[in-house]
Amino acid sequence: MDLEKSKSRQPEDQWFTRNTFVRLTLLALLIFLSVALTLSHFFTPSENTQSNLPLGGFLSKPRGQEICRQYDYKYPQSYIKDNSTVLNILFNETFRNHSAQKLSQAVQIPTDVYDEDPSVEKDPQYWNDKFTPFYDYLNKTFPIIFTHLQVELVHSHAIVVTWKGKEAESDLKPILLTAHQDVVPIQKSTLDQWTYPPYDGVYDGDKLWGRGSSDCKNLLIGLLESLEELYKSGFKPKRTIILGFGFDEEVGGERGAQRIGQFLTQRYGNDSFYAVIDEGGQSVAYEEGVILALPGTSEKGSTDVVVGINTPGGHSSVPPLSQHTSIGLMAILIESLEKDHFQPIFSPGNPTFHEYQCIAKYSPTLSHRIKKSLLNADKSHRANKQATHWLYNKSLLSRYLITSTQAVDIINGGVKSNALPEYVEAVINHRVAVESTVDEVYNHDLYHAKRLAKKFDLGLISEGDILRNETKNGKITIHKASQLEPAPSTPTVGKVWELFAGNIRHIYEQLVPSGNSKSCYSKPASDDDNVDVVGGGKQVIVAPGIATGNTDTRYYWNLTKNIFRYRPGLFTTVESHAHGVDEFIRFDSHLQIIAFYYEYLQLINEEDNL
Template identity: 25%
Template sequence: MNRIQKIAKRGGLISLAILTLLAGILGWNCWRFPSQQIALAPLPKLKLDEAEVLSRFQGAIRIPTISISMARMSEEGVHQQFRHYIETTFPTLHSAPFLVRTGTEFGDALNPSVLLEWPGQDPSLGGILVMSHSDVVPIEEDSLDQWSHAPFGGDVDESYIWGRGTLDCKHGLMAILEALSLLAAEDFQPQRTIYFAMGHDEEILGREGNRKIAEWFRSRGRRIHSILDEGGCIFTEFPGLDRPAALIGVAEKGYLEAEVTVHIDSNQVGHASMPPGETAVSILATAIDRLQASPLPARIDGGLRDTIRFLGPEMPSLSSRIAMSNLWLCEPLVKHKLGAKPSGNALLRSTVAPTMIEAGVRSNVLPAYAKATLNIRLLPGDSIEGVLAHLRNAVKDERVEVVALPNAREASPVSSSDAEAFELIQKSAVEVFPDVVVAPFVLVGATDTVHYTDLCQNIYRFIPTRLSERDTKRFHGIDERIGRENYFDIVRFFHRYLSTAATK
């Protein structure tokens, strides 16, 4: 064997040894990739008067509480009607030991948001806050004929409850009220104070609802141990799993609208029959193209890394488990696979979507300016100023101005998925829905919890609504509905969660 052959053989042996070592490391990490699931026996089904529970829910759906500002509120309006409905439907919750705050407590006698307080026996403990909202989004007039059931009819058949608010978010609001009413009837004595905040304007940013309620907590120095609001659901067809995934929101992305504007010299404005080399529209189009070609960096950290930590060990596919348990090597592959779909891409990075364009007044006149609006959702860890700097750097054109519009908000902090407060939600979900895999995740939408981030470290977002992929389109859409049995189980979930969280 000559020298070259010996070197080649030695190199082959070294390569084989490296590959063997690598395979061993990958296999070891996969083998010791620990499950984060909690094994618990299912709870016996809590007995409910299902006919009465359904009837009360139907009554709530039939009140068309479409979001409006306080300036349009009236004494005879639907939001006052809904507040009266809650008061008369759940009288137990509007008498001792419960305390009810509404109206002038939040700055205006007509403010229909409500804060229920059930004082705990140990005032030294921080309270638990559950949240929901009574307002719903409007129905588009030209979509009415596409609804199988009247949007505010509250129709019920053998399988479903139909109507606007059945998914967002009167099911959560009514289920919490049902659970509180059941606990009161059982003579339950909470150790921690239980608060229930019912906002009336979440769909229009919650400025007069939960923002005012949060101010009430601040002004009185009330301590909040944990918060549970809407957000995550039970997804029955989660990619890579053979079981439903119960996703609990541990954070939510920030929100920013930005304007991209081009103003050009007056000598470039005139008749369209003699166009210059560049117009305001073409400059804007180039800027948008550059933005689309320069996405913000993808990252696997914070909430997403925890999602992988919880879901990875439960995936039937060996290759998926190997990749998820070896992010030190496989992170680029995981990013590529996640980023291939819009839903996965939104978890990886701050997203930028051009949504509106404005330019010109007539087809034969060159416009003096052109403007686009960008809708931006910020990943936790990114900042508004940092994202704006990225956009300006991507455009690279002094003629193009990028400015933030009002009402921007930073991404929320990421709450711990190792905290006892998270575990209580996880346990309650598993006890009522024993078929689920539980995991934390970052919510790409927004909730009223944004008003409380300085008041509490343990903020979570979850209602155990079972959703197929097709059902997700019913949010704010046509034929909104929820399964009858699912709604009853949501009542049972909140009964279990409140009874355990208030005793810790």
């Protein structure tokens, strides 16, 4: 009996044994996979390499471009043979004072422009009065350039300086360096808040004060000084060097830079330039213990959306049944828009992504958790979400670098206190994230206009198309008054970027190793010196950057894929009060502009770098 029972249980026991083996095998496999995943999380190549796969890739990611690669110092042969000129630019007191005088006198000539300024064709005398004195001053101050180089006026007041290269007829592409002559106006109500009068150009030995000192007559004068120093040193370029100075950048650049772009396209053609370098707001920045030089390699787009609301007029003693006048309806729309923020995006398509990966790689203060999320943000949705949340809440600047923005800047409506307003209009300025489009942002506003039209039974016209017929209650009109798509991205690999980044490192780590002052300077460092300091013993990390505003480069996109928005110096334009009270430039920064271009223009003209 027991034997039979034993036999009857045998198949069941065998099944149990086999099942247990399978379970143990599966358990072991799960443990192995878990360990593998854990190890891959800690030993992923992401801290040294950047995957070229989109978010959501798995373990078998190929090794890609190194995260935040820093290039060796790049400098011209003159630095080795005879660096007396560049040292003179940076540290000679006589040169410093003469340079300060040139910039001071440039600031003393008001060249302010306004949104409502007439066209050049409509009122040429207006523009002559404003910019001819500045041109005459440049002519007098830089005789070498105006005598020996080709100087042309485009659309009356845009200046194009051409220094023809010895191989100008070959395939060697020219370089375009730009700045603008105009400045933003001074608000009369703020005059008593200025330390020095805004057009006095006061130089106190450390800073030079006044409107345009930082944005951007410093760059314009610095470029001209660089070319004169090069000419005096006997330099003869192989690659043609062109300077382009617009005169209405602060109001969009349509009269100046746009005409320069058309002029150069007609003369040289599309994709005809080695590079374009314009002003940029982020020169040397300090983030999480990292010193960064941030050449702008893209720009956000922009659009002005105009919304108008028409409603029946009448006496204010008999308001509409809804109790909302057109002004009230506009208030509802504005409130609705301002509650609906654009969502942040942190992707490799934005230079900010690579900037913060550099910060994560080199920061001595950033927490391990944030470092990890930034370095893995292109490989893990969870890491991307954590990095995005941190950046969005870190500061206003970091928030708006990774999202589209909206600002209701103008509103007009109503004519009398006892009359119902028949029309009210608002202008909403948007800055468009690099991952987005103008249409996507416009549709965000249109969505809220549609909701308002439906709720209050109003007509709706979008970009001239009737979406809802006008009713007895009135109508809404909405359209784009201006539009600029996000800029194409400049490559950050290859010889052009390598020379540019390497020269920046050379200037700030070898020529001005103390970083901020001529008084701390002892001698230029060689490659063998252990000098990696700028203002406190730290290397300068060159990373792609982006500003929240736009520059004149929008008119040069067709000339080259290599567009850098960068102005050497120690302060961003925000820190130096550009557009505000007490605009200034720390004069060491101005000298560094001259020194940088003195070396860089030689560097890109040497045989090995052509």
